[in-house]
Amino acid sequence: MYVIIVGCGRVGSELAKLLSAEGHNVVVIDRSAKSFERLGGTFNGMTLVGNGFDVELLKSAGIAQADAFCSVTNGDNTNIVSAQVAKKIFKVPKVIARVYDPDRADIYRALGLDILSGTILFAAMIRDKIIESRFSSYLIESKDVGVLEIEADDKLIGLTVEEINMPGELVVVMIKSIKGAMLPETKTKIQKNDVIMAIVKTDKLDKVRKRFRI
Numbered sequence: 001m002y003v004i005i006v007g008c009g010r011v012g013s014e015l016a017k018l019l020s021a022e023g024h025n026v027v028v029i030d031r032s033a034k035s036f037e038r039l040g041g042t043f044n045g046m047t048l049v050g051n052g053f054d055v056e057l058l059k060s061a062g063i064a065q066a067d068a069f070c071s072v073t074n075g076d077n078t079n080i081v082s083a084q085v086a087k088k089i090f091k092v093p094k095v096i097a098r099v100y101d102p103d104r105a106d107i108y109r110a111l112g113l114d115i116l117s118g119t120i121l122f123a124a125m126i127r128d129k130i131i132e133s134r135f136s137s138y139l140i141e142s143k144d145v146g147v148l149e150i151e152a153d154d155k156l157i158g159l160t161v162e163e164i165n166m167p168g169e170l171v172v173v174m175i176k177s178i179k180g181a182m183l184p185e186t187k188t189k190i191q192k193n194d195v196i197m198a199i200v201k202t203d204k205l206d207k208v209r210k211r212f213r214i
Contacts, residue, residue, distance in 0.1 A: 002066050006052030006082050007073035013038035015070065020045050027061045052082035068094040076101055083113050145199055150212050152194040162186040169204040172196055
């Protein structure tokens with residue numbers, strides 16, 4: 001893939017190194033040339049100094065052939081404007097913007113932008129570590145749904161996925177067994193030692209916990 005990354009801070013530089021190590025073509029843009037020092041000596045992509053919403057700079061970065069565009073600077077406005085330029089003007093297939101302000105995240109998602117809110121993710125991760133042992137909302141980055149882990153007990157063994165599902169509240173999406181992980185069908189039966197991974201509505205979590213006694 002051809003990927004353009006705006007922002008060479010901790011996140012941007014790590015992302016660039018990961019993608020570069022995997023063999024992808026990576027261009028990193030930052031307003032400070034010194035920031036490129038974070039990329040180290042193994043990075044073999046291109047670096048450009050400037051703003052991520054500079055149309056001419058983006059053209060020189062090869063945005064016309066870009067498969068993905070990520071704006072991960074420390075400024076919400078820069079990330080949003082850069083993402084909009086990439087999406088609206090250059091029609092980049094995959095555009096992702098980092099947003100710190102959680103109140104802005106939902107607004108920009110409603111505008112059709114693919115937004116990642118580090119604030120929401122990190123807060124959700126800490127909350128899950130403190131409160132829940134088997135429930136993770138940060139995996140989906142939403143306060144409305146999360147992933148719940150359920151260990152199969154005697155009452156679940158032999159039931160099908162269809163019998164376990166709770167329409168509108170809980171849906172089984174994966175089963176981990178001694179043989180490995182699998183994506184089940186509705187008629188798949190739960191076996192001894194299975195661990196069920198399910199998507200659950202956060203506001204139904206108490207009801208789900210009572211049903212499965214977890």
